[in-house]
Amino acid sequence: MSGVGPLSQDWEPVVLRKKAPTSAARKDEKAVNAARRSGADIDTIKKYNAGTNKSASSSTSLNTKRLDDDTENLAHDRVPTELKKAIMQARMDKKLTQSQLAQLINEKPQIIQEYESGKAIPNQQIIGKLERALGAKLRGKK
Numbered sequence: 464m465s466g467v468g469p470l471s472q473d474w475e476p477v478v479l480r481k482k483a484p485t486s487a488a489r490k491d492e493k494a495v496n497a498a499r500r501s502g503a504d505i506d507t508i509k510k511y512n513a514g515t516n517k518s519a520s521s522s523t524s525l526n527t528k529r530l531d532d533d534t535e536n537l538a539h540d541r542v543p544t545e546l547k548k549a550i551m552q553a554r555m556d557k558k559l560t561q562s563q564l565a566q567l568i569n570e571k572p573q574i575i576q577e578y579e580s581g582k583a584i585p586n587q588q589i590i591g592k593l594e595r596a597l598g599a600k601l602r603g604k605k
Contacts, residue, residue, distance in 0.1 A: 542581045546590070546601055551579050553597035568592035 498505055554564050554575075561579065562572040570589060577583035578593070587602075594601050 539584045542578055542583050542585055544581065546585070547579050547581045549599065549601050550575075550593060550597070553593075553599040553601070554579075556599075557597060564593075564596060567596040 495505060554561070557564075559567070561575040565572040565575045568589070570592070574583065574589065578589070590602055
């Protein structure tokens with residue numbers, strides 16, 4: 464570095480400032496009054512439903528009426544009476560308990576119980592397993 468000439472700093476000064484006021488601070492009553500005194504433009508906006516617990520979509524609309532008028536039955540299909548009786552009869556003929564039959568088809572005993580009580584939603588895969596294990600045709604024409 465020797466012989467290069469006089470050293471000088473060519474740095475720009477850095478100015479640190481506080482953050483700009485947040486929107487909540489700008490809406491503060493003191494800030495609004497100070498702006499009025501200085502002659503600045505002030506916008507006021509009326510917010511409807513402000514401070515209430517109602518959302519904008521809580522008012523009744525066309526969708527509400529359509530939902531009220533909707534009478535579609537959305538229940539799942541259940542095991543038909545013929546199928547549950549056929550499963551019980553075939554299981555009794557083979558002298559199996561519900562848990563033994565469940566073990567044969569690699570399902571939980573609760574599944575067999577639901578099928579025999581008619582509470583299960585029919586699954587063709589499980590019905591196929593039951594047909595193979597019991598050696599009886601459970602679905603279709605007999």
